[in-house]
Amino acid sequence: MNVEVISKEIIKSNPLLQPQTSFAITNSGRVKIHDHFVECNDEGIPYLEAQVTNYRLHDVLNNLVLDELNKFIPFALDEHIANEFSLDVQLYMFACRGFAIGLCISHKLADGLSICSCSPKLGLLLPVERPTKPK
Numbered sequence: 001m002n003v004e005v006i007s008k009e010i011i012k013s014n015p016l017l018q019p020q021t022s023f024a025i026t027n028s029g030r031v032k033i034h035d036h037f038v039e040c041n042d043e044g045i046p047y048l049e050a051q052v053t054n055y056r057l058h059d060v061l062n063n064l065v066l067d068e069l070n071k072f073i074p075f076a077l078d079e080h081i082a083n084e085f086s087l088d089v090q091l092y093m094f095a096c097r098g099f100a101i102g103l104c105i106s107h108k109l110a111d112g113l114s115i116c117s118c119s120p121k122l123g124l125l126l127p128v129e130r131p132t133k134p135k
Helices: 057-062 065-072 111-121
Strands: 001-011 031-034 039-040 047-051 087-094 099-105
Touching: 057 065, 057 099
Parallel strands: 047 087
Antiparallel strands: 001 047, 031 039, 087 099
């Protein structure tokens, strides 16, 4: 499978989005742990977009191989970068028009249930062009 990163940016928290959605990027900074509290400096979270060629989303879902699935998270789990950011997001776009969202979040900020409850709303906040319906 070929995965090519086509854009990288840092997303900052946006107070204008918060009234419109029930999910806001509140931990959009670097994590510093000080005696049971997290300091957020609002430097933003890394957001990457990647194009997946010669592979369809259907192929991924029907062939769940751990080495292939690991390509859909923003960084390797053993990399030191995992400790620098509170949240990392990567959008993978397939030629079949399917997509996958890879998330890495510090367990010091959220557990599995927390991230599962907000991840369906995350797609509304990603800075991608959304196709308009044909007239």
